[in-house]
Amino acid sequence: MTSDHMPKWIAADWGTSNLRLWAIGDDGAVLDMRTSDKGMGQLAPDAFEAVLVDLAADWLDTADTVVACGMVGSRQGWVEAPYQTAPCGVCPNKMVTAPVLRDALTVHVIPGIRQTDPADVMRGEETQIAGYLAQTDDWDGVICLPGTHTKWVHVSAGEVVSFQTCMTGEMFALLAEQSVLRHSIADSGWDEDTFLEAVSQTMSRPERLAGQLFSLRAAQLVHDTDAQTLRARLSGLLIGAELASTKPYWLGQNVALIGADAVSQPYLAGLAAQGVDVARADATEMTLAGIKAAHALLETK
Amino acid sequence: MTSDHMPKWIAADWGTSNLRLWAIGDDGAVLDMRTSDKGMGQLAPDAFEAVLVDLAADWLDTADTVVACGMVGSRQGWVEAPYQTAPCGVCPNKMVTAPVLRDALTVHVIPGIRQTDPADVMRGEETQIAGYLAQTDDWDGVICLPGTHTKWVHVSAGEVVSFQTCMTGEMFALLAEQSVLRHSIADSGWDEDTFLEAVSQTMSRPERLAGQLFSLRAAQLVHDTDAQTLRARLSGLLIGAELASTKPYWLGQNVALIGADAVSQPYLAGLAAQGVDVARADATEMTLAGIKAAHALLETK
Numbered sequence: 001m002t003s004d005h006m007p008k009w010i011a012a013d014w015g016t017s018n019l020r021l022w023a024i025g026d027d028g029a030v031l032d033m034r035t036s037d038k039g040m041g042q043l044a045p046d047a048f049e050a051v052l053v054d055l056a057a058d059w060l061d062t063a064d065t066v067v068a069c070g071m072v073g074s075r076q077g078w079v080e081a082p083y084q085t086a087p088c089g090v091c092p093n094k095m096v097t098a099p100v101l102r103d104a105l106t107v108h109v110i111p112g113i114r115q116t117d118p119a120d121v122m123r124g125e126e127t128q129i130a131g132y133l134a135q136t137d138d139w140d141g142v143i144c145l146p147g148t149h150t151k152w153v154h155v156s157a158g159e160v161v162s163f164q165t166c167m168t169g170e171m172f173a174l175l176a177e178q179s180v181l182r183h184s185i186a187d188s189g190w191d192e193d194t195f196l197e198a199v200s201q202t203m204s205r206p207e208r209l210a211g212q213l214f215s216l217r218a219a220q221l222v223h224d225t226d227a228q229t230l231r232a233r234l235s236g237l238l239i240g241a242e243l244a245s246t247k248p249y250w251l252g253q254n255v256a257l258i259g260a261d262a263v264s265q266p267y268l269a270g271l272a273a274q275g276v277d278v279a280r281a282d283a284t285e286m287t288l289a290g291i292k293a294a295h296a297l298l299e300t301k
Numbered sequence: 302m303t304s305d306h307m308p309k310w311i312a313a314d315w316g317t318s319n320l321r322l323w324a325i326g327d328d329g330a331v332l333d334m335r336t337s338d339k340g341m342g343q344l345a346p347d348a349f350e351a352v353l354v355d356l357a358a359d360w361l362d363t364a365d366t367v368v369a370c371g372m373v374g375s376r377q378g379w380v381e382a383p384y385q386t387a388p389c390g391v392c393p394n395k396m397v398t399a400p401v402l403r404d405a406l407t408v409h410v411i412p413g414i415r416q417t418d419p420a421d422v423m424r425g426e427e428t429q430i431a432g433y434l435a436q437t438d439d440w441d442g443v444i445c446l447p448g449t450h451t452k453w454v455h456v457s458a459g460e461v462v463s464f465q466t467c468m469t470g471e472m473f474a475l476l477a478e479q480s481v482l483r484h485s486i487a488d489s490g491w492d493e494d495t496f497l498e499a500v501s502q503t504m505s506r507p508e509r510l511a512g513q514l515f516s517l518r519a520a521q522l523v524h525d526t527d528a529q530t531l532r533a534r535l536s537g538l539l540i541g542a543e544l545a546s547t548k549p550y551w552l553g554q555n556v557a558l559i560g561a562d563a564v565s566q567p568y569l570a571g572l573a574a575q576g577v578d579v580a581r582a583d584a585t586e587m588t589l590a591g592i593k594a595a596h597a598l599l600e601t602k
Contacts, residue, residue: 016599063501076326083319083523117514119519119526149515165515167480174475180450180468207507210539210546214450214466218420223386245511 007031007063010056011291013284014072015124016041019051022288023059024295032059038095039073039077040071048078049100052107052270065105067095067295069127069287073109083121086160090130092294102148110294120165125151128258131289132281133158141254144271145283148173152249153270153286162251166242169263176234177215185218190226192269197268198236199243206244212237215248239270250276308332308364311357312592314585315373316425317342320352323589326594331589333360340373341379349379350401353408358398367408368396368596370428370588373531383474384415384422387461391431392484393595410593414461421466421497426452429559431583432590442555445572447564447586449474449544453550461507465550467543470564476514477535484523490529499537500544507545512539540571551577559587 007023014020017039023032038051053060073081073096081096098107112123125145133139133155145151148170153163176185202209216234220223243250250271256279257264257271264280271278306331308324315321318340340351354361374382374397382397399408413424426446434440434456446452449471454464477486503510520526544551551572557580558565558572565581572579581592 052512114519114523116523118516119523120516121522165513165519166483166511167515168511169474170480171514174479175472176551178475178479179471206510207542207548209467209507209510210467210542211465212473212546213420214468215419218415218422218466221422222415222417222420241508241511244508245513249507 001015004030005118006060006061009065009067011288011295012050012052012058012066012068013070013124013287013291014068014077015039015070016097018054020284021052021056021059022062023056024292030291040074043078045078048072048098049102053102055071055229058104060105064104064106065295066105067110067291067298068098068107068126069110069291072232073111077108077109078290079109081111081153083112083123086113086115086128086162088113089159090132090133090155091158091200091297092126093244093297095294095298096190108294108298110291113163115163115243118164120163121151122151122163122165127161127290127294128283128295129153129155129160129290130257130288131286131291132256134289134293135281135294139254139256141248141256144250144255144259145256146257146259146267150267152156152246153273156251163206164246167240167293168242172235172238173300175238176231181213181217181230181234183226184217184225184230185234186231189218189231191229191232193238194229195232195266195269196241196273198233201245202237202240204276206241208235209241212242229275235266240268243270250274256281260282306332308360309370310364310366310596311360312589313353313367313369314425314428314592315349315369315372315378316340319449320356321585322353322356322357322360324364325593329593332438335377335391338528341375341377343583344379345525346379349373350403352423355404361403361406365405365407366596366599367406368411368592369399369408370411370592370595371425372414373399373475375424377489379408379412381409382412384413384424385427386414387414387463391427391434391456391459392459392598393427394598396595396599407587409467409595409599411592421464422465423452423454423464426454427461428591428595429445429584429587430454430456430461430591431589431594432592433559434555435590436582437506440555440557442557443550445551445568445579447557447558447560447568450567454546461562465547467546469539469543473536473539474540477532482514482518482531482535485518485528485531486535487528487532490532492530492533495530496533496537496540496570497574499534500541500574503538503541504545504575507542508540508591510542536567540567544571544575548550551575556580557582560584560591579582
């Protein structure tokens, strides 16, 4: 490895379930990438350093700085990086340094963002947003980050103005896999018309939702409705409820969506049906771009 | 045991999780009652008879008829008792006989009720309703049967006209015990004002529900809101959604509630706040009264 190809610093996306590390060279190029399932959820605070060193021992010969985002900075993580409070800039001006045993290693942890009224929190998504803004000059609008806990974030003048979390992804998984509906909902499969009809139903009559969930089970018992159709209908009912709830965020707004294909698709279809045109960006790329923006802040200090 | 005190027949409430048997004497009096955790959920079809015989061997010396309600009559139960289709009378005119090995034993299974549009099903609740109507002459109105899957049933002229199931109880358990909210929701405790405020919020703005669930977790992280308050708020948000969904059932109606105290209390409080006066009845008593009504039908045939 020539000096041009020696890692200069390490970017880390350390979430609840997974860890992703990038070796970054002198010119900001990605030299290598590694992943691990040693997420924050299974690590005691004093276990993080060993996981990092195990996964990136050779990189650490030349890279002595790590910049990390995600649940690694939660109260149960390596070190608590106290939330910034919205409205606030997306670039973190108060990174926290994690305690380490190893000489010549500094680990900077990017703080999450909280909102006081209504209460809300994010940790990790702020970095993706920073990455998106780093690549799109003067962008104002609403960023949707779909996932287990989907975030809707109003961004203006480089600041997070306000945001709202919907736990639709987690609700779908609980209902489809743990509830009585599990007997009637397929593991995969789709029916776009059924999905869009259900989205439209909950958006126009959100007060009916509570009475429509058990109907999925009953439709199978009474009408033998197939399980793929019911999967699409459950998704549509819940996404419709989310779009009804977040209407003040997306209606008439400039909307960008940062997420992987599978989790993004229902949101894109639901928003398109509402006439909302959505710009797209890749979640992993935006995370790396956001960590690079945070690293650049360190350099200028 | 004198002949006056010998069981004449056996009433059985055989649900997914539990079995309850009553020994009934000549005059309809309850001579004894026994329970078991051998519910339908854990039994193959050919295992039911042995469970019955084990639990009631001495009763079977003189009682050769069993009348049973509940999931024992489902497709996965002892024998499938096909649903009656609403609108229909609450007293079952088509009980099904379960296959047995023992001579001189007849087991009659009460059918559930289904509805085709919107699709819905009940199995067990129809017997409680029959019991309630057996005790209240010419009663018309709406019966609410709270539970894991709460039923709202419009009853008129001795018939089930229509009904709606809400899986609010199961949803509450999933969110409070399995979701990310579990870190912030107490196992018990209550705050009536918080509950009623949340009921009112979802009833007046049902479209906001999807955005209010994660806020419970965030309220604890941001404001250190106590877990008992958050438990009451989660219950209120979900009961409010159910009352919004079932408003066509209870608004301006004669409402009766059949259920145990713990599961009934939030419904009673929520309905009282809407100015709805509710008559109450005990679920176990109504089940027995309904099985007795079904047994009386056998006698008249």
